Amino acid sequence: MHQFWSFDPKYINLNHGAFGAPPTPVQRASNVLSDQIEESPDRFFRIDWYPMLDSVRERLAKFIGARKEEVVLVQNATVAASVVLRNFEWRDGDILVGMSTTYRGVFKNIEHVRDTNPHITLSDFHLGFPITNAEIVKSFREHIRAIPRPAATSANPDPKIVCVLDSIVSNPGILLPWKEMVKICQEEGIYSVVDAAHSIGQEMDLNLEEAQPDFWFSNCHKWLYAKRSCAVLYVPKRNQHIVKTGFPTSHQYSSPGQPLPADWIKKTETNGDEWAVPFSWPGTVDTTPYLSVNAAMDFREWVGGEAVINEYCQNLAREGGKRLAEILGTRVMDESATFEQTLNMTNVELPLRDVPADKIEFANNVLRDRLLLEHKIYAAHFYHNGRFWTRPSAQIYNELSDFEKMGAAFVKVCKEIEATLKQDA
Template sequence: MGDLDYKTLYTQKPPPLGEELKAYYKLDPQYINLNNGSYGTTPKPVLKAVHDLTDQIEANPDLFHRISYPPMLNDVRARIAKLIGAKTDEVVLVTNASMGLNVVLRNFNWEEGDAIFTFTTTYNAISFAAKSIGDVPPHPTVHTIQLNFPTTHGEIVSSFKKFLHEHPAAPNNKRVAIIDSIISLPGVLLPWQDMVKIAKEEGVWSVVDAAHSIGQEVGINLTESAPDFWVSNNHKWLSAKRSTAVLYVPERNQHMITTSIPTGHAYISPKDREESNFAPQHEWTGTIDWTSHLTIADALDYRAWLGGEEKINAYCHNLALKGGKVLAEILKTQVMDPDGEFTLNMVNVELPLPPITTIEEFTKIDIVLKQKLLIKYKAYSAHFFHNGKWWTRCSAQVFNTLEDFDKIGHIWVKVCEEVKNELHVK
């Protein structure tokens, strides 16, 4: 790529997806990155846009914050809204998915007897947010739904509906379900639209943690699927600079979001509010670095240059399916989802490690795995323990190839043997 201006770059033919695209990222050439799902990987053209915008801001901070910034923000919101099938004033930008979900959960008017539903696979920070709400008066009850893989979409939908029936609301009380669209660990797609529909039928509020969806899940249409609330990170799969996320609140529910977090300059007491001020509340919540939010437009331009969402995700999806099989063959184990029902751009493969029975065992092995992978072997794919087995979650991104899966597979073989020998586990 060299020093070619990114706007000029987009007038040229893009390289094929795969190995040649690594030149468009600042990745260490020796590092095998199969963990895009955790933090995202920002392409050079977007980083250049971030740096250019930073220079613009610092040249005249007052001009930027008081005049230039608002229309730029509105343009990005409009583009994001179009991508996810929503109205512009139904979406705002927040720092990350955890922040967006906390905005939603902490704006509910909780009462004694209310219930919050989470899953055993809910992202830790979000399950802890629910727990923290239950730990303070009026102490809504947190119920956890067991979810183990492998399973099927049908079984998940059925068990979810059954659990809601078994935990009815008390008179005049509310129930709120936190539903993953794509679970973080294991990295699997849930039938979240069906779960949202069931929640609606059962009178349960649906709060969708879609941290991994935007940029990985093609054809999102929130107007049609109609969740009550939906949040997704832009820096994981959409190629934006971390950290930035989109919070979707449909017009019908905006009266419930009485304040942003932190409370911003546009706050109006609910008793004095005549119409929704959801978007203005999130326009300005203090002097923060807005470059990650505003250069989402440049991330979208970059993805359009590569060929658009369908082309990008077809490549990553096919690579995840093929790469998972390659990895399982090398490890002599299995893919968690052999039929691909749950797989988008992340694939989960069993690791040849013995099971654990205590948190202490997990912590000890977890630390050694991270150190060996990242420091000794300069490679990483996420690892986790689920349903009695160790697994790795590999994220297939546009710069990855089957060779990356082959390389990390042989690294995992060495690492697992070293862990078993050094920690004396069998």
């Protein structure tokens, strides 16, 4: 499979989860589409674009177990988080729940909502790994139930609680029992906003109509193989009245109570799909990533389909993680017998001990520079719960020997860091 990617032959990519990497057939399809756009930009943007976008939305909706009228495309997961959180009408007494493992870009959106609405309250649910799924569900339920319910007032007759949670944490790369967490939110009358940036193309049987999150979004340019960058945002009909505008606000936006312009309804052939219209034209942007989803899904079917791809990646993540831990003399984070938290990413402790707090950034910078510039190999690395970890991604272009080469590189670089810290002490 490695022949179908454009990597430098000297480079080993074990960090697919960060930025994704489109296969060469997807790149070629995107280039053909780009040439087509430039042959007649006006025809493309005024006529061809809308039915092509609808075909992608239709396919993605089926893939994630939703309806087309509940699915739109945006630039990336951080944009999707911004769209959802900034469309809520925040009032005095409302509560916004985040997690200690929330991706930094999404966390900053939470912070900005608080900064611009100082009358709301933030609640932080802390997660420190290793921890089992049963313990996560138990502590999450306890945290949610311990939140004081805001009292209704004349200024806020219907106070709300909104919880932002992960399906798959970015760092560490852990699959959470997010469907159970969504159910807890439902039971407690709380809106669930699921950051599923890593889910599509990695997590099988999503079936959002059954899981019933209030909001859900995922990057198509990561595990689904689309061109960078593109994300799908799911908003069920019951909550579409909350999301009144995309980001940025399109010239197709209509104020509440005002009908959409008839010409836009005609162009997009909405058939009950009016909510999605303002998302179909976010201004002049590169539309090829959105449309590359079809080529990406075609490639996945040609390779063998979702089950074949993910069976290979999950087996490699598990075996590669164990082999890497052996080389490093450490452990994998998910030590459960069934690998309940491991999909296509594994987490392995690095042999870095007793690093002073003021040297953590230094250690991460050395790891980054040595791995990329000297060893020509990379996997995400981070500091979590008092330890340094790495998060290798397993992809169909990887094999076990990549993990072994990664181990050799980490052993060397970690020894360099420890020697430098000892000398500076």
